[in-house]
Amino acid sequence: MPDGTRSQTVELGVELLAHVEDDDLPLAEAMDRIETVTTDPALTREILDTAEVRGVIDREDARVSVRRTGAFVRFDAQVVERDGEFDCRRCGASISTGHFVRFEAGEVGPFGSSCVRKVLGRE
Structure with missing residues (x-):
């Protein structure tokens, strides 16, 4: 996969997490949503890591907390x-x-x- 495609996939995954309306969800549910963008385990991890580094989410004990960095999808x-x-x-x-x-x-x-x-x- 070309780097442009990889980076676009990561950006889509991070944006999707930023716009999820749940404040707190099990990691499995977050991954279910990310799988609509990619099923590649390495990309899924990169999306989660990038979202965490950017302050979009916090991860702890198999749970993901979404920080309100963006608006809900209209x-x-x-x-x-x-x-x-x-x-x-x-x-x-x-x-x-x-x-x-x-x-x-x-x-x-x-x-x-x-x-x-x-x-x-x-x-």
Whole structure:
């Protein structure tokens, strides 16, 4: 993977963590959300380490505490729906409407309507 792609993936993962609506969650749930950006264990660790160094999260005893460094995702402005044939990045289900979350570093998705809410911590 080219370095530009690697660094963009890390930025997407950090932004995703910064915008999660849960203040505190088990490490497994944080990793579930990161896996929507990458399933590479080394990149997952790099995302967590980068987020911690930047003060986005704190990690302790298999828990992640999110510091409020960013605003919550605004569904009306940052979540875009597109019709087509997609597979949800979170659960793998076939979907006809994909929900994509826009961040400064890029876009994450597609997700089904319930999975996008779960990824962002709204369910």
